[in-house]
Amino acid sequence: MSAVAPLLAAHDLHKAFGPTPALAGATFEVAAGEVVAVMGPSGSGKSTLLHCLAGIVRPDAGRVVYGDRELTAMSDVELSALRRTDFGFVFQFGQLVPELSCLENVALPLRLDGVARRDAERRAAEWLDRLEVSDVAGKTPGQASGGQGQRVAVARALATEPRVLFTDEPTGALDSLNGERVMQLLSDAARDTGAAVVLVTHEPRVAAYSDREVVVRDGRTHSAERVG
Numbered sequence: 001m002s003a004v005a006p007l008l009a010a011h012d013l014h015k016a017f018g019p020t021p022a023l024a025g026a027t028f029e030v031a032a033g034e035v036v037a038v039m040g041p042s043g044s045g046k047s048t049l050l051h052c053l054a055g056i057v058r059p060d061a062g063r064v065v066y067g068d069r070e071l072t073a074m075s076d077v078e079l080s081a082l083r084r085t086d087f088g089f090v091f092q093f094g095q096l097v098p099e100l101s102c103l104e105n106v107a108l109p110l111r112l113d114g115v116a117r118r119d120a121e122r123r124a125a126e127w128l129d130r131l132e133v134s135d136v137a138g139k140t141p142g143q144a145s146g147g148q149g150q151r152v153a154v155a156r157a158l159a160t161e162p163r164v165l166f167t168d169e170p171t172g173a174l175d176s177l178n179g180e181r182v183m184q185l186l187s188d189a190a191r192d193t194g195a196a197v198v199l200v201t202h203e204p205r206v207a208a209y210s211d212r213e214v215v216v217r218d219g220r221t222h223s224a225e226r227v228g
């Protein structure tokens, strides 16, 4: 449990895909500025929990509460607006637009929010600098390395200053050195901006960047005591 009031909380979530149960009474909370790792074996329900928390998947039962709003009571249109304004996402692969430069990729969500091009590109350049990938600003994602591309994806997710950052195996495609650097930069940047972070991973080295760990087993959540 976090010491301060949670920004995002899930209560007793249940979700099945046909005959397959994915969540069977999952509970979760994360406070502003807190990084919580969601761990557990393959197929235990980690991604489904993240998708329910982000309003991408509707649980069959249970509630997701964000601030004073109940996501589980919102319409699809309200949910997609909320995801755009308040949430950021970093997944393992394929989030960057291949035809755009890395700078344009980071500026894109700002442009979609109505920020003028020059201002959006200035802010995008600041985020690339913060993630230490200014050198690929003018390159396309295909011309950047995997580690650089993932830093660009983190810059893009954080450029709109989301209140919650959802990330599912963000370093899954990287070697351990690059993965650790991405995690360091991601967790520092999120803490600086006060974002809450939901970090799904099966790697203890990645989870080590969190403040707290939750383990999912058979669709149920357990708080984990950190060793070391």
Ligand SMILES: Nc1ncnc2c1ncn2[C@@H]1O[C@H](COP(=O)(O)OP(=O)(O)OP(=O)(O)O)[C@@H](O)[C@H]1O
Residues within 6 Å of the ligand: 017, 020, 021, 022, 040, 041, 042, 043, 044, 045, 046, 047, 048, 049, 202
């Ligand atoms: N869209 C879907 N359709 C059918 N079954 C699904 C779907 N999404 C998840 N499942 C099933 O729900 C269960 C939980 O899946 P989930 O992806 O949440 O687990 P996970 O812990 O994230 O796994 P992994 O670590 O392998 O990504 C699994 O049995 C999975 O096969």
